[in-house]
Amino acid sequence: MKIRVFDSARSAGLYAASLMEAVILREDNPVLGLATGGTVLPCYQAFRGLVWCGLDLSRTTTINLDEYIGLDAQHPQSYHYFMEHNLFAGLPSRPRAVHIPDGTAGDLERECARYDDLIHRNPIDFQLLGIGTNGHIGFNEPSHSLLSRTHVVSLTEETIASNARFFERVEDVPRRALTMGVQSILQARQIVLMAFGRAKADVVARAVQGEVRTDLPATMLQLHRDVTFILDVDSASALPREVWGGHAVLSDASDGPEPGPLLSRS
Ligand code: GLP
Numbered sequence: 001m002k003i004r005v006f007d008s009a010r011s012a013g014l015y016a017a018s019l020m021e022a023v024i025l026r027e028d029n030p031v032l033g034l035a036t037g038g039t040v041l042p043c044y045q046a047f048r049g050l051v052w053c054g055l056d057l058s059r060t061t062t063i064n065l066d067e068y069i070g071l072d073a074q075h076p077q078s079y080h081y082f083m084e085h086n087l088f089a090g091l092p093s094r095p096r097a098v099h100i101p102d103g104t105a106g107d108l109e110r111e112c113a114r115y116d117d118l119i120h121r122n123p124i125d126f127q128l129l130g131i132g133t134n135g136h137i138g139f140n141e142p143s144h145s146l147l148s149r150t151h152v153v154s155l156t157e158e159t160i161a162s163n164a165r166f167f168e169r170v171e172d173v174p175r176r177a178l179t180m181g182v183q184s185i186l187q188a189r190q191i192v193l194m195a196f197g198r199a200k201a202d203v204v205a206r207a208v209q210g211e212v213r214t215d216l217p218a219t220m221l222q223l224h225r226d227v228t229f230i231l232d233v234d235s236a237s238a239l240p241r242e243v244w245g246g247h248a249v250l251s252d253a254s255d256g257p258e259p260g261p262l263l264s265r266s
Helices: 009-026 038-052 079-088 108-121 157-166 182-186 198-209 217-223
Strands: 002-006 031-034 061-064 066-068 097-099 126-129 151-154 176-179 190-195 227-232
Touching: 002 009, 009 031, 009 038, 009 126, 009 190, 009 227, 038 079, 038 190, 061 079, 066 079, 108 151, 108 176, 182 217, 190 198, 190 217, 198 217, 198 227
Parallel strands: 002 227, 031 061, 031 126, 061 097, 126 190, 190 227
Antiparallel strands: 066 176, 151 176
């Protein structure tokens, strides 16, 4: 597991976007597993900049982790809407296919099977993740057991409360979602988890160093051979410094309004 700690969410977002770019440049038919949530926004903002600078998405397929049940693509809090408005809107180049689970499907079991088949036919090269304060990845909530494949999940009270900030009232937060399963996430060739802020510090420390447990799904990432945690100083604050592997806090040295060069791309 690699840990990279940045002095700002913007620097961290640039780094994550540059990893996505590297996959797109390397693969003939790149498949990106994408996430939603406030944490990935700096990554998507930087990634949009790369596309505006000429990065070609026309060979790329994207597969999102999850979607609320009952929200259609036009609903401002649906993950369909999130992806369109925060990543794809207005870009000069679009992925050849964008996949997000359909939370309005009449037959949800069938929709889960369709999604698993899609993942099977398009093995994920790069999986981007956020993390819930309770340690969920995608919408794989803490439980006495975890499901490997795409499934319907009942959201925990903690997740509902935490995601209520995006809705007018807590009662408006859907109680159920469709999510990719843990095995599908772990089958991605490369995984990058982003987390910012002090509220995520404890869960990040447990995900990196704690026992591997189903009641903290992010600990499953310890079983994968190519995982990078991209953190800011606050979300890394509960990790002992030696766990960073002696790395300094990384910065894009941005005093001015323009992003400076970040890191060597080699
Ligand atoms: C939602 C998503 C998760 C995401 C989490 C974190 O619950 N289903 O995939 O990791 O939010 O959200 P945020 O980045 O806003 O803290």
